[in-house]
Amino acid sequence: MNTALLRELAAVLPSEALITDADVLEAHRRDQAEWAPSGQPLVLVRATCTDDVRAVLRVASARKVPVVPRGAGSGLSGGANATDGCIVLSLMRMNRVLEVDPRGLLAVVQPGVLNAEVKAAAAEKGLWYAPDPASWEFSSLGGNLATNAGGLCCVKYGVTGDAVLGLEVVLADGSVVRTGGRTVKNVAGYDLTRLFVGSEGTLGVITEATLKLRPKPPRATTLVATFPTLSGAGLAVTDIMARTRPSLLELMDRATCRAVEAYKPLGLDVEAAAFLLARSDAGGDQGVAEIEAMARCCEAAGATFVTHSEDEAEGELLLTARRLAFPALERQxxxxxxxxxxxxxxxxxxxxxxxxxxxxxxxxxxxxxxxxxxxxxxxxxxxxxxxxxxxxxxxxxxxxxxxxxxxxxxxxxxxxxxxxxxxxxxxxxxxxxxxxxxxxxxxxxxxxxxxxxxxx
Ligand SMILES: Cc1cc2nc3c(=O)[nH]c(=O)nc-3n(C[C@H](O)[C@H](O)[C@H](O)COP(=O)(O)OP(=O)(O)OC[C@H]3O[C@@H](n4cnc5c(N)ncnc54)[C@H](O)[C@@H]3O)c2cc1C
CATH class of the missing domain: 3.30.70.2740 (Alpha-Beta Plaits)
Structure with missing residues (x-):
């Protein structure tokens, strides 16, 4: 059966697309969720186009063989983990930005494009692709869509699903469906785009996505506050959300700050119970008013230290601290x-x-x-x-x-x-x-x- 399956795949795919090398298979067995179970894949297929994906799913359907779609493997729930005898279907070679339309405020991309590459392509045209998981530099758009990834700026700009206009998806039998379109509003039929977004590769394989772009917001002002208790920080968060529209509102507790400082010293207060990072990108007077309101919320909730910075480099450094949170804890x-x-x-x-x-x-x-x-x-x-x-x-x-x-x-x-x-x-x-x-x-x-x- 294994040989017959490999022969059938070889008949419909370019030879370099099929990999059975044991070390490569081992590297594609699991994502970053160390404790989630994973099986032994039979073969890795590196698709380069939608037709490759269709061919894999037709063969897999005929032989009832499991297919595990895979992006960059940065997932944290075992979603891309192999099952025994499966075909791991990597989309990472489908990695082109097909179009950026500055007047239509959209981009069309293949699933193996990294989130950072979409941002860069949008920025070249003076635009912005908002969703920003902390893994933005190494996670793929296909994975972001399949997990409906969130991130730091979702608090104001929404999650990945809020930035999708349409998809091309290959179904289990190898047929292709297009959902949504290029229009901002579209209520024709069931919302199949939303159905596939977040479906973790269980309903279809995403082979193309049309994404919403935005004008870049004004430069953000960053506020930091430290608290002697976690509950104080929690109160500040609910208060800030009730009174302002932060473009980012992140929290780290003492254990996390200590892990970050041990990994890369950035001058965080390792005695405070909680560290809050907030941003306003409203700009102008409104931005100033928002930051002042956030500072008042922190002080009222018992913050021992509150400050803010309009300096972009300083703001980025503070964001780095937050992005290091998980890698730093992993080192402990x-x-x-x-x-x-x-x-x-x-x-x-x-x-x-x-x-x-x-x-x-x-x-x-x-x-x-x-x-x-x-x-x-x-x-x-x-x-x-x-x-x-x-x-x-x-x-x-x-x-x-x-x-x-x-x-x-x-x-x-x-x-x-x-x-x-x-x-x-x-x-x-x-x-x-x-x-x-x-x-x-x-x-x-x-x-x-x-x-x-x-x-x-
Ligand atoms: C340090 C670090 C920080 C992170 N920060 C965040 C964060 O802030 N927010 C957040 O949401 N996540 C975060 N993550 C988790 C992870 O990066 C995201 O879940 C990301 O969306 C996964 O993308 P990926 O390309 O690595 O997908 P993979 O891990 O390869 O796959 C994820 C899931 O998507 C499916 N899939 C992949 N591509 C396709 C496709 N083309 N069609 C159909 N299904 C597909 C897989 O089968 C699997 O179920 C972080 C991870 C790390 C390691």
Whole structure:
């Protein structure tokens, strides 16, 4: 069967597209979610065009072989993890920006283009592609779309799904569907674009995307504040969101600041319980008024230090500190990264719950994230050589998911369900919604070959 499958793939694909080298397969076995299970792929296909993708899915359908679409492999939920005997379908060689239309405010791109490359192509025409996951320099647009990636500026400009006008998608049987279009408004039929965005490669393979661009906003002013308590920072966040429109509102707790300072010293206060980073890009008088209002919110919530800077380089340095949060925590030990979201009014309760869980389970938790979206990444750090520590870390990870659900929140704000959070999805959605998920999956992928075991 394996040889026959490889022969059939070889008959319809360029020879350099098929890779069975053991080391390369090993490198394509999993994403960055270290503790999510993964299987052994049979072959890696590096598609270079939509026809390659169609050919793979036709062969896979005929032989009922699983196909795992893969972008840059930077995912944090095991979404791109291989299943035994699967075809890993890499889209990274489909990496062209096909068009930037400055008057239509859109770009057409292939899925293997990096987020940073879309931003650069837009910037060449004086425009801006807004979505900015912290992985923007190395994650692909296909992966961003398939996970509906968030990021730092979502608090004002929305997530990846808010920046998509249309898609080209290859379905499980190899047929091609185009969704949406180039218009800003479009309500013709069901919103298939939204269905594929965030579907984590389980409903189709995205081979092209038409993205919304914007004029670049004015230069941002950056505010920083430190707090003696996490709950104080949480209160400041809810207050800032109720009174202003920050273009960024991020939080890091003490454990995270210490990890960042140990990794790359940037002068963060490692004694403060929480560090808040906010921005306004409103510009002019409105920008000044927003920053002043944010500062008042911080002071009223008990901040011990509040300052702001209009200097772009200084603002970027502070953003670097935030972007280093996860890599810095990873250097402290093995990590289990949560991605929970709660309604804005419940952020202080979430932060308190995470502190309680860390104490109860006797684990170190570094908490950082997109506080203005209520989307936090409590990250359990532990010694990978100690089985008891792993057990406590797993229990803390699950407790944090439970805490988010108890606060009316979600088990994932932006990283996706993948395999890591799959056992919890039913708890959040309920049986009826899970049934709808399974019916949709059955209708789109009746043989169940597309990224099996992920999402539902
Ligand atoms: C340091 C770091 C910081 C991060 N920060 C953020 C952040 O701020 N916000 C955020 O949302 N995420 C973040 N992530 C997670 C990750 O970068 C995103 O989930 C990203 O969107 C994944 O893109 P990728 O190209 O690596 O996709 P992969 O990891 O390869 O795949 C992700 C999922 O998409 C599917 N997929 C990939 N391409 C396609 C396609 N063309 N068609 C259909 N399905 C496809 C895969 O099957 C898988 O389910 C971070 C990760 C790291 C390591």
């Amino acid at each position: 030990g093995a990590t289990l990264l949560d991605d929970v979201g709660v309604p804005l009014s419940r952020i202080p309760e979430l932060l308190a719950a995470v502190e309680g869980i860390a104490a109860r389970r006797e684990v170190l938790v570094g908490t950082f994230g997109h506080a203005g979206d209520g989307n936090m990444h409590p990250t359990v750090v532990f010694d990978r050589k100690d089985p008891a520590a792993l057990a406590r870390a797993r229990a803390a990870f699950d407790d944090i998911l439970e805490a988010a659900l108890a606060l009316g929140g979600t088990i994932t704000g932006e990283h996706g369900v993948g395999v890591l959070k799959q056992p919890f999805l039913g708890r959040q959605l309920g049986e009826e919604a899970m049934r709808v998920h399974r019916r949709l999956k059955g209708a789109m992928d009746p043989l169940g070959i597309l990224n099996p075991g992920k999402v539902c």
